[in-house]
Structures are given as structure tokens and as C-alpha cells.
Amino acid sequence: MTIVRLARSQQVRATVSKYFLLHRAPVIYRRMKACLFIANNEPMIVEDVSLDAPATPGEVHVKWKASGVCHSDLSVWEGKLPLPPGSILGHEGAGVVVSAIDSKTGLKPGDHVIGNFVPICGECFYCKNGQPFVCEQSQVIGMSRFPFSRSDGSRFFGAMGGLATFAEEAVVHEAALVRIPSDFALNQACLIGCSVTTGVGAALNAAKVTKGSTVAVIGCGGVGQSVIQGARIAGAARIIAIDLNAARRAAASRFGATHSIDPAVEDATGAVMGLTDGRGADFAFEVVGLSALQRQAFDMTRSGGVCCWVGVPALDSEVSIPGAMMALANKSIIGTIYGSSDVRQDFVRFVNLAKKGELDLASMVSRRIKIDDINDAFTEMLKGDSIRSVVEYD
Numbered sequence: 001m002t003i004v005r006l007a008r009s010q011q012v013r014a015t016v017s018k019y020f021l022l023h024r025a026p027v028i029y030r031r032m033k034a035c036l037f038i039a040n041n042e043p044m045i046v047e048d049v050s051l052d053a054p055a056t057p058g059e060v061h062v063k064w065k066a067s068g069v070c071h072s073d074l075s076v077w078e079g080k081l082p083l084p085p086g087s088i089l090g091h092e093g094a095g096v097v098v099s100a101i102d103s104k105t106g107l108k109p110g111d112h113v114i115g116n117f118v119p120i121c122g123e124c125f126y127c128k129n130g131q132p133f134v135c136e137q138s139q140v141i142g143m144s145r146f147p148f149s150r151s152d153g154s155r156f157f158g159a160m161g162g163l164a165t166f167a168e169e170a171v172v173h174e175a176a177l178v179r180i181p182s183d184f185a186l187n188q189a190c191l192i193g194c195s196v197t198t199g200v201g202a203a204l205n206a207a208k209v210t211k212g213s214t215v216a217v218i219g220c221g222g223v224g225q226s227v228i229q230g231a232r233i234a235g236a237a238r239i240i241a242i243d244l245n246a247a248r249r250a251a252a253s254r255f256g257a258t259h260s261i262d263p264a265v266e267d268a269t270g271a272v273m274g275l276t277d278g279r280g281a282d283f284a285f286e287v288v289g290l291s292a293l294q295r296q297a298f299d300m301t302r303s304g305g306v307c308c309w310v311g312v313p314a315l316d317s318e319v320s321i322p323g324a325m326m327a328l329a330n331k332s333i334i335g336t337i338y339g340s341s342d343v344r345q346d347f348v349r350f351v352n353l354a355k356k357g358e359l360d361l362a363s364m365v366s367r368r369i370k371i372d373d374i375n376d377a378f379t380e381m382l383k384g385d386s387i388r389s390v391v392e393y394d
């Protein structure tokens with residue numbers, strides 16, 4: 001998510017008011033199951049809601065087939081990221097177009113699509129300068145429709161890009177969808193909607209991992225395993241997986257890690273130094289979302305190396321870095337959202353890598369669940385061993 005813009009809660013409120021001022025009475029389209037985010041840290045409610053019909057040019061009715069559950073959904077639910085309740089979470093989805101109104105991108109019924117949680121306006125400074133992943137209109141595009149309504153009349157919006165992939169169906173703007181070939185399993189393709197693009201893109205597009213390099217990855221959940229796969233695809237010689245969870249360290253070795261470190265039993269920075277003749281890693285990624293680990297990633301980066309922050313800590317967190325070492329050790333710290341990808345090309349690129357067997361998506365789907373079990377997926381993420389829980393819809 002584009003965190004800086006998410007922080008502009010006034011803008012969110014303005015968008016909400018504008019919606020109610022401008023929108024005519026909605027045409028109720030159909031009833032279907034959705035998972036409602038009612039309040040921070042309270043169980044989400046799964047119930048039947050109504051969905052408006054698509055009404056304006058560019059709106060698309062999509063039936064989700066599958067959705068991964070990402071840590072960013074959990075962070076919003078916990079209140080660490082400032083997206084308001086009264087919404088439907090889920091932003092890692094793939095599905096099939098049911099109908100589309102005047103689609104400029106040519107979307108039509110039956111097309112297979114992956115949701116893009118940073119809708120691309122194509123007109124702003126960033127879109128015109130090759131950085132659509134920070135499109136300044138994305139939040140407005142994504143959150144300017146409230147197509148879901150409960151029986152008490154209250155209305156809900158899709159929190160991330162408007163996608164609402166924790167609902168069976170949604171009406172979204174076409175700027176939040178990318179068509180993919182129809183011969184690829186949607187319950188794997190959904191992962192490309194966030195974790196895979198974020199992680200593989202962080203390695204290939206943002207940090208630009210080089211052949212023969214040494215890469216350290218702190219955090220081996222869905223996104224971290226994707227960084228590991230990206231580093232493997234880039235030809236890294238050594239990939240060091242660092243995670244508290246033994247099962248995820250073991251999985252990392254299947255995705256391409258050559259070494260693993262349990263930070264509960266050894267100092268991770270010291271262990272990386274030990275593996276690199278005291279230099280540090282050429283590339284170090286933080287993929288948990290804790291400021292202490294962002295600092296740790298910096299410390300384990302060699303002089304002249306690249307430290308890449310992928311994890312998203314609480315919005316008010318800060319991290320302290322020894323300023324002199326930034327210059328004297330010629331280190332770079334880079335941040336990345338959505339793997340610094342242009343999803344209009346990269347989604348299909350990653351589908352093709354998966355088809356060729358270079359990207360293993362199947363093994364990342366470690367739990368297949370139904371929407372009724374969505375709350376358990378958060379518990380599993382924090383306490384279990386899974387890489388990714390994927391909600392599958394009928």
C-alpha cells in the first residue's frame with residue numbers, strides 16, 4: 001500500500017463525503033458472501049451483503065476465485081496501518097470478469113484478471129515518469145466507490161485499491177485489474193497480486209540483485225519467500241534466510257536459500273558477517289516490518305551494498321541509522337512498494353516465469369481455506385507455520 005497516502009485520513013474522509021454527494025441511489029446487483037472489517041482487533045464478520053451493479057465507465061464486476069491473506073491485511077486490522085474499518089480487506093486476488101462498462105483496457109466477460117492494489121491513473125507525475133507503483137491517484141480511484149451494503153443499509157468499500165478480495169465478488173475500477181492468460185491456475189495467480197510481485201520485484205526491480213552475489217533476507221513469510229525466489233532467479237550465489245520459525249526456514253531452502261539463521265539462537269548480524277569474511281551481505285532485505293530489523297538489515301549490509309526495506313512497520317515507527325556510516329561505508333538504503341513493479345507488464349511476466357517453472361507458486365499456497373475461516377488465517381500467520389493461506393471461492 002502507499003502508506004504515505006494512506007496516512008492522509010482527511011483525504012479518505014473527503015473521498016467518502018464526495019462519494020455520498022455524487023453517487024446516485026445504487027442499483028442492487030446481487031447478494032453474496034463478504035468478510036466485513038467492522039472494528040480494529042475484533043473478529044471480522046462473514047455474512048451475505050448486496051453488491052451494486054457496475055454503473056460508470058471503467059467499472060468492472062469481478063468474481064474472485066482466490067485470495068491470499070497478506071500481513072498488510074493483518075496490519076490494517078490491528079490498526080497499525082490507517083485504513084478505516086467499515087471496509088472489506090483483501091488485496092491479493094485473482095478472478096474472472098463478469099461484466100465491464102466501457103473498458104478502455106478492453107476487459108470483457110470471461111477474462112482472467114489479477115487485482116492491482118495500487119490502481120494506475122496513467123496521468124499523474126509518477127505514472128508518466130515510470131513509477132506507477134506510487135500513483136498519486138490510486139487511493140482515490142480505489143476507494144471512491146462503496147458498492148457493498150448490509151441489510152441495515154450501512155455501506156462498505158474495498159480497503160486496498162477497492163479490491164475487497166475477502167468478498168466473493170466486487171465492483172472495481174479497471175485501473176485496479178490486469179488481464180492474464182486464462183491457462184494459469186487462479187488459486188496460484190492470486191499470489192502475484194501482492195506477495196510475489198512485492199518480493200520478486202524487490203529483488204529484481206528495486207535492489208537489482210546481481211549474479212553471484214550474497215543476499216540476506218530477514219523474514220520468510222509470503223513476501224520474504226518471494227524475495228528469496230527473486231534472488232535465486234537473479235542468480236545470487238548465496239541466499240541467507242533468517243526467520244524465527246523453523247518451518248519457514250526449511251521452506252526457504254526449497255525456494256532457493258542456501259543458508260539459514262535462527263535469530264533466537266544466534267545473532268543474525270554476526271552470523272551473516274561470519275558467512276561473508278566479516279564484510280556483510282551484498283544485499284540485505286527486511287521483510288518483517290519492524291524498525292529494529294530495518295536497522296539490523298542495515299548493519300548486515302556490506303560497505304557499498306544495498307539494504308532494501310520491504311516490510312511495513314507501524315506508521316508512527318522510526319528507525320535510527322548511524323549517519324556517518326551511510327556516507328563512509330557508501331551504503332544505500334532503499335524502500336520499495338509493490339516490488340517497484342509496473343504490474344501491467346510484471347503480472348504477466350511472473351505468470352510466465354511460473355509457467356516455465358522458474359517461480360514456484362504452488363508450494364507457496366500452504367493452506368487453502370474458505371472465507372468463513374478468514375479470522376483463523378490471521379492467527380495462523382502469527383502463530384502457525386504456513387507460508388500463505390489462500391481463500392478459495394466456489
Ligand SMILES: NC(=O)c1ccc[n+]([C@@H]2O[C@H](COP(=O)([O-])OP(=O)(O)OC[C@H]3O[C@@H](n4cnc5c(N)ncnc54)[C@H](O)[C@@H]3O)[C@@H](O)[C@H]2O)c1
Pocket residue numbers: 001069070071072075194195198218219220221222223224242243244245248263287288289293309310311312313336337338339381382387
Ligand atoms: N512493501 C510492500 O509493498 C509490501 C507488500 C506486502 C507486504 N508488505 C509487508 O511485508 C511484511 C511481510 O509480509 P508477509 O505477508 O510476508 O508477512 P508474514 O507474516 O507472512 O511473514 C513475516 C515473517 O517474519 C517472521 N518474523 C517475525 N518476527 C521476526 C524476527 N524478529 N526475526 C526474524 N523473522 C521474524 C515470521 O516468522 C514470518 O515468517 C509485512 O510488514 C507486510 O506488511 C510490504
Ligand SMILES: [Zn+2]
Pocket residue numbers: 070071072073091092194195
Ligand atoms: Zn500484501
Ligand SMILES: [Zn+2]
Pocket residue numbers: 120121122123124125126127128132134135136137138
Ligand atoms: Zn497516476
